[in-house]
Amino acid sequence: MSAVENPAPAPTSSGAHRLRPKRAVGRRDDTRLALLFILPALVGLLLFYFWPLVRGIWLSFTSWDILTPARFVGLANYQEMISDPVFWNAVRVTLLYVVINIGIQTVVALVLAVLMQRLSRSIVLRSLVLTPFLVSNVVAALVFLWILDFQLGIGNHFLEWLGVGRVGFFTTEAWVIPTIALVNVWRHMGYTALLLFAGLQAIPGNLYEAARVDGASEIRQFFTITLPLLRPILGLVLIISVIGSFQVFDTVAVTTGGGPVDASRVLQLYIYDNAFGQFNFGYAAALSVAMLVILMVVTVLQYRVTRAGQTDLN
């Protein structure tokens, strides 16, 4: 390290013997020290990420009820999965949820971020937008469950007062996924907006000044300056949001338990049902591996399409 940054003076014949061994020892010491610092993280990585991943993949090839030893069954779990209509329904329901949730959340968050940047410098306003994110998922889900309850919910009483009539938000097949998706839009939009807001700060202000001088409207500025230059951050935010969205579980678990029938049985809930409801841990592991593969494919596609790692600012 020091050899690169601070080239040593030309060694004398006597000094060469002293310096070379010293520098070699120094490198070894640096490496050992670095390893020492890395070790806790490395142990954590191996113990809490790598080992569970390997074990999860291994379990997907077994039949295991956690009470008796796992039995190797080869590809049987994957064969069962391919012919399991509830699995394919769970994939469909999860994709529907992700499209609604991410679609609305991204647009709303983007609008909020731009409004925060262009119209207000108020810290209070920015904090207020973030407050839903401070509420736990389960609490938020339960609050909306009661607000939107068919018989008792104030939301439904309001709709009735408007003359629209009551809606079974959590109890009808047509409404259940959009409702759960919107509950989570409410909870996550502030956080997403804050990430996008941070991205907006990186766009040079003189570009907007120049655009204004040229007579560009706010909307024109948004589409020609803000959106193109925000693309890398937007791409990363989308990747993070989509992964989180695919993992939706708690909101569904406390509101519908997967119903009506299987209309909200998202993939994570189906994995949970199999693991902790029926103690089919082997099959649940196979479902988890399938979800991992789906997420990897979706993430790589997103990364390529949005070119999330490249900036246009230069």
Add this chain to the structure above:
Amino acid sequence: MRRAHSSRAARRGVGLGLAALAATSATGCGIALGEDTLALDYWLWDANQLLPYQHCVDAFEEENPDIEVRISQYGFDDYWMKLTAGFVAGTAPDVFTDHLSRYPEYVQRELLLDLDALEATAAVDAEEFHDGLADLWVGEDGGWYGMPKDFDTVAIFYNEQMLADAGLTPADLEDLDWNPDDGGSFEEIVARLTVDSDGNRGDEEDFDPDDVAVYGLASQGSGGTSGQTMWSWTAGSTGWRFTDADVWGQEYNFDDPRLHDSLEWLFGFVDKGYLASYEEVGGDANAQQQLGSEQAAMSTDGSWMLNSYTRLDGVDVGIARLPAGPAGHPVSMYNGLADSISADTDHPEEAARFVAFLGSETCQNIVGDAAVVLPARPESTERAIEAFGERGIDVAPFTDLVEAGHTMFYPVTDQFGSIDALMTPAMDEIYIGGRDAETLADLNERVNAMLE
């Protein structure tokens, strides 16, 4: 290892509290507390039964000063999760309240001890309990895995004021009958008790089934695989049974047209406006709340709910017998709970002494006198009937069917968890109206394949 740990603590003279602390952190059961005392863990899920069972424990400890029993109560859903986790970690309680739908899988995995193999429990005469209750807990291998503690049946709870408002009397609810064709006198009563927002009753011409203020019958959703308190009484009173044997059946009968007709008739109440739709009540419908909030006039529910219904604030609740079905008499599901001993226990003989006591006349009488549930011993049941009677509650509609033998057992088979995961969404779909009950025949093949 568990025993060594706690013995060391005792040898070192560490106080009782520290030993107990070590016990709860390191193990879940069978802890030696000192030279002469050991502790047993006992789990149950019904909060209403906590107090009478604490009295049982007090009486047991008085008779057995060498044993201390610690009771833990967990809600029904958490209970099974914690129990399984306890079995995995080797920290399951020594003794726990068991359910018919769960114990077959525990027996299969050798997680329970055979009560016949333990001195204290082997000495208990199974004939002393109500007929058939002890047999429910005999596994396929012939082992005895649960000491009967109570039983439950189903009857009708109704709002007395609503009955009077409809021009009916309790006598009108006696000797009701139903059939899948015209619904019989039961459907007439349900229709009469149903009222729309304009005050029209379900049996009147102007009744609007889409704008109902009070449903004649409270909804519990579809009732799932067993339909214990929701639909089992309908199909049961046609002569239908869940499986081809009282216990340990090898084939389910979900393909039987009698079941399909019964479900179509009962769930057909939704379209008629007599029963709340799934849209209205969701998948976690609470019949007792519907009666309590006067959104429903009648509810078919279990005897363990007696106190919950009769203590409803502002609602006077009466109890009536289930209607007779095409078989000529009513039929109630007959379910029995029992106490099992975990194979994990370090003190099987002491656990057996405790379990024998739980099934004894002394403990059963304590539970009977508390008027919470109906105990498994006939003489203790009489005491419960008397105790309920002193509070003005006549529980005969629950107990008569047992005496007459008009009951059917809760299904006791392997794979109930997997069967339930398959059947419950299908039952919900029938309730919603998106599936014909006849299609259960297809599912029956898959269910029976699980048992092969």
